[in-house]
Amino acid sequence: MPRTRSASDHETWTRTISFLLLGSICYALPWSVFAAVPLPNSDSSVLRIQGSNTIGARLGPALVKGLLEEQGLSAIRIEAGNAENEQIVSGKATDGRSVSIEVAAHGSGTGFTALGDGSADIAASSRPIKDSEANSLQPLGDLKSPAAEQIIALDGLAIILHPSNPLVALNTTQLAQVFAGEISDWAQLGAPAGPITLYARDDQSGTFDTFKELVLSANGKALSSKAKRFESSEKLSDAVSQDLGGIGFIGLPYIRQAKAVAIASGESQAMLPSLTLIATEDYPLSRRLFLYNQPELSNPWARALVQFAHSPRGQAIVEQNGFIAQTVQAVKIPRQAHMPANYQELAENAQRLSVNFRFQEGSASLDNKALRDLNRLKSYLREQNKLHSKVVLVGFGDAKADPARAELLSKLRAMAVRRELNKDGVVMRDIIGLGDELPVAANSADEGRIKNRRVEVWVY
Structure with missing residues (x-):
């Protein structure tokens, strides 16, 4: 079993954040976050964001709320949208006009589809855009360019168990065998005997795409058909924490009542998904969170949100929502x-x-x-x-x-x-x-x- 790093190896960050100069972090986007954005002439949404549940459940609406506050709006509300995992963030301008932004969180893949058909202005994704997606969206511009691909936060996939499970570490090879169904009893991993129950995100999820790429495909495996699938990160985590035989993978902010285990890859030491190791992207299952937009942004609200997400206040919101800021x-x-x-x-x-x-x-x-x-x-x-x-x-x-x-x-x-x-x-x-x-x-x-x-x- 891989050796686990002690907490002192990676939890001794100094907490003094250096405030970044706004102009220096706005690479390729010469736009001031603090400039007033034009208000709408109707009650239609000024911005539509579609994609990752990891981003859209909490972080996306929080960043939108921060942007509306920065723009001087009041009476800001976050309300449920027309379907599950959809939210509307709205506020009032000083002249009484209403401003609303839609955030739909049905999985990273849906964001790129929505960009292509024009039903979204920004795609939120918890994985990099695929070559096939970038090629299909080529009429919009180069979606892999610095002007289009915005890394707004860092995250780590936590491997979670029931809190009473004594297992403390796994390597990615073992993890692939577990989720492929080849290891089906906890005794095969040195834990008390009992059947293993698999919990996984759905096929539209960037979280699943990341796990598939870093763990399953890297070891020549595919997800077992017996895995229970979830669109909601919170629901998956809560289900694992209530199942003695459960194991699942989730974004760092969604560990909730479950227990995270340390992970090793290749010759690396086993690492817990800590702030330090995710910030440096050394943790084996660390990942980046993205916003994708057209390189030539025509929607001023999209441009303003991108800028705000990179700003010191935007990165503070990233940290407040349990993700890793890039300070x-x-x-x-x-x-x-x-x-x-x-x-x-x-x-x-x-x-x-x-x-x-x-x-x-x-x-x-x-x-x-x-x-x-x-x-x-x-x-x-x-x-x-x-x-x-x-x-x-x-x-x-x-x-x-x-x-x-x-x-x-x-x-x-x-x-x-x-x-x-x-x-x-x-x-x-x-x-x-x-x-x-x-x-x-x-x-x-x-x-x-x-x-x-x-x-x-x-x-x-």
């Missing part, structure tokens, strides 16, 4: 014997920041999250007076036949980040390449290799 924070990492010597020196004398830089698939270019994180990091370094010789970049990669090549490639990744930071006057203390050391995911699948190809930021 830069520092943490002291305990020194451990399995760490390489130069990494131990960092753990002893420096702090690790909550930002990891990752790259586009099959490319040396930074991905869309990394492009925004560059600006977040620059703001943090300026505010903390760490622009000169205080930063160490540590590159990592996946295993290669030649360890020297793996080390070189990992250092080149760190150098790519250095080039971007140098443009704004950040002078590095050191650049380190650690090759395939300290993996956070299995290298047997593309998803794992992408996670392992990363650059950490440490500060003195």
Whole structure:
């Protein structure tokens, strides 16, 4: 059974949030959150959001409410819509006109369908857009571009059990076997004997898509037909917490009364879905939450919501709703014997920041999250007076036949980040390449290799 990290390994974040400069985080969208948005001439909705239940159940309406408050509206209400998992957020302008925004949460896939048929202005998704979806929506523009793909929060899939289940850790291979029905009794996992009952989100869910990609497909498995399926995250979690033999997967804010177990992938240590490990995307089942919009936004309310979600207040709402905000924070990492010597020196004398830089698939270019994180990091370094010789970049990669090549490639990744930071006057203390050391995911699948190809930021 994989070894579990102690809470001190990943729960010692300093809680001081550095407030980001609004202009610096608005990459490719030159629009002020605080500008007044045109009011409607009729009672029709000014904005329609469709997609992920993970986002739409709570976070989406909360962000919309915050935007309406920012726009000076009053008497703001969140009410049930015309169907289950649909909500309407409305408010009154100073001249008495009503403004309403619709949020429908029937699964990530439905958001992209709604973008395509024109019944939604924004697609909320708890997974990246698929190539097939991006191709079908090509008439709207490049939905994978930085102007269209907005990472608004981080989340982790928690594997949940009944609170009395003594199991503390699983690896992703075991998890795949469980949900494929190949392991059907808890005794096969070292727990008290009893049949395993499977709980899963429905096929429209981005949560299910993420689990399918990271766990099932990565291990050549498919979900057992015996799994009980749910559209609602809350209902799934509550059902598991009341079933002695239950196991399910859910977004981090929906653990509720259930018990989360630690997860290991490949050679990584078992990790609980903690704030720290999800913020750095090291937790094996961490994921990004997205809003997708047309690159050339014609709806001013859509543009304003995107901007607001990236703003300091928007990210505070992300945190208030149980997800992980993308603010830069520092943490002291305990020194451990399995760490390489130069990494131990960092753990002893420096702090690790909550930002990891990752790259586009099959490319040396930074991905869309990394492009925004560059600006977040620059703001943090300026505010903390760490622009000169205080930063160490540590590159990592996946295993290669030649360890020297793996080390070189990992250092080149760190150098790519250095080039971007140098443009704004950040002078590095050191650049380190650690090759395939300290993996956070299995290298047997593309998803794992992408996670392992990363650059950490440490500060003195």
